[in-house]
Amino acid sequence: MRPFAHFSPKSLDEALDTFRREGEGGRPIAGGTDLVVQLKEGGHKFPYPRYLVSLRRLPELKVLEWREGEGLRLGAGLTMSEVVESALVRERYPALVDGAGIVGSLQTMNMATIGGNACNAAPSADTAPPLLALEARARVVGPEGERVLPVEQFWLGPGRTVLRPGELLVEFLLPPPAPRSAAVYRRHTPRKQMDIAVVGVAVAVELDGDGRTLKRARIALGAVAPTPIRARRAEAALEGQAPTPEAIARAAALAREEATPISDVRGSAAFRRHLVEVVTERLLHEAIERARRG
Amino acid sequence: MPKRLINLTVNGEAYEVAVEPWWSLLYTVREELGLTGSKEGCGTGDCGACSMLVDGRLVTSCIMLAVEADGCQVTTIEGLATDGNLHPVQQAFVEKGAVQCGYCIPGMVMAAYDLLRRNPNPTLEEVRLGLAGNLCRCTGYAKIYEAVLAAAERMRGD
Numbered sequence: 001m002r003p004f005a006h007f008s009p010k011s012l013d014e015a016l017d018t019f020r021r022e023g024e025g026g027r028p029i030a031g032g033t034d035l036v037v038q039l040k041e042g043g044h045k046f047p048y049p050r051y052l053v054s055l056r057r058l059p060e061l062k063v064l065e066w067r068e069g070e071g072l073r074l075g076a077g078l079t080m081s082e083v084v085e086s087a088l089v090r091e092r093y094p095a096l097v098d099g100a101g102i103v104g105s106l107q108t109m110n111m112a113t114i115g116g117n118a119c120n121a122a123p124s125a126d127t128a129p130p131l132l133a134l135e136a137r138a139r140v141v142g143p144e145g146e147r148v149l150p151v152e153q154f155w156l157g158p159g160r161t162v163l164r165p166g167e168l169l170v171e172f173l174l175p176p177p178a179p180r181s182a183a184v185y186r187r188h189t190p191r192k193q194m195d196i197a198v199v200g201v202a203v204a205v206e207l208d209g210d211g212r213t214l215k216r217a218r219i220a221l222g223a224v225a226p227t228p229i230r231a232r233r234a235e236a237a238l239e240g241q242a243p244t245p246e247a248i249a250r251a252a253a254l255a256r257e258e259a260t261p262i263s264d265v266r267g268s269a270a271f272r273r274h275l276v277e278v279v280t281e282r283l284l285h286e287a288i289e290r291a292r293r294g
Numbered sequence: 295m296p297k298r299l300i301n302l303t304v305n306g307e308a309y310e311v312a313v314e315p316w317w318s319l320l321y322t323v324r325e326e327l328g329l330t331g332s333k334e335g336c337g338t339g340d341c342g343a344c345s346m347l348v349d350g351r352l353v354t355s356c357i358m359l360a361v362e363a364d365g366c367q368v369t370t371i372e373g374l375a376t377d378g379n380l381h382p383v384q385q386a387f388v389e390k391g392a393v394q395c396g397y398c399i400p401g402m403v404m405a406a407y408d409l410l411r412r413n414p415n416p417t418l419e420e421v422r423l424g425l426a427g428n429l430c431r432c433t434g435y436a437k438i439y440e441a442v443l444a445a446a447e448r449m450r451g452d
Contacts, residue, residue, distance in 0.1 A: 001316040002316070003314070003315075003316055004315060004316055005295060005315060006298070006315035006316075006359065006361045008361065008364065029359070029362070032357060032358060032359060032362065033339055033354075033357060036318075036339075036357040036358070036359065037338045037339060037357055039316070040337060040338060040357075052315070052359075054361070054362060056362055079351075081351065104339070104427070105342065105354075105426055105427020105428075106352055106405070106408075106424065106426070106427050107339070107342060107345060107352050107353050107354045107405075107427045108339065108354070108427065110351040110352055110353055111351075111353050111354070111357075111358065191426075192423065192426065193423065193426035193427065194340065194426060194427060
């Protein structure tokens, strides 16, 4: 690796001050599982940084807090393993565990953070579709203060986010799960670990009081567009409908149309579109069944 | 810019070591502390040959900056044997002949050691998943899995 300076602030304020003081050419480092590899490759995905600011010791990024009626605050600096091991997350947001629990290897999950997964902005990021389907918001803090935005607005393209220089993703805010709701994430990969999604799909559904119609449906797709996306036409086709196999099949076919994948080493565009339909259909059945059971 | 002084406790021993910010933990442990048991395979966190425990968590030390491990407790392959006796995982690898070229083995042993701390009675499938971040390019996985299952049995005292 070529030289860079490194700072280890102990609070969010100190981290923001470091960026302000040091000026251009800085990058935050969290788990480093993407960043260090990119630095070793010469940093061709971005200008090679002059300095790194470590987020490892910022207590503000380690928050994991549930408030009745408000939902979950999930610190961006939590590792995938910390997310997976949290009883709170396992019980209330299992779809997040579905995503965080399959990133790289165990070693990767012990280092990589949920915020880093978002900031690296790979279209295939496994925690992105669950965050989208659960309608998480991202709290971002920077030199000009704080903003909270839906995660859907966080990504601009492969490797690109709305974060401005010196701005940091601090936490995700997840609304409390509704009664008779369920969410699930699954990806297609040839291997169980150490692989990247060919297609990733997250589905979140909420049934109405008598369980006969879908009050709400959220479908999020990974690895089939420049950013993780919501399949809004598929969602709209389901909402207010009875969750019949026919309605589910129609929605899955719409999700397929909303995907705009590329062909690469992991799969052709046609294969990816096919997978979107198949996985979406399966997950809708699964999520509806789980929501019924409560 | 002068090097940065960091504190590492490696296998129970405290070190103060001067590092450049771009040095990996693996490089620092091998080249500055002289503990060359951990290997660099891919250098990109894919193969697991450099696996160590940092504050009790298995990591690929080739993609962890040494400065990021400042103040941490580190366990490397050299830290497993006690009083000259191999750890049961190491002993089982020897007995099962779970070694071909040997380059991946320090990482395999560390991953197995970590797995058995968390799950003392793993199934074969759980062993396979527990070692999924560790590649053996001699492809000698069958004996490695046998060794891990044998070590688990011995450590449980069955």
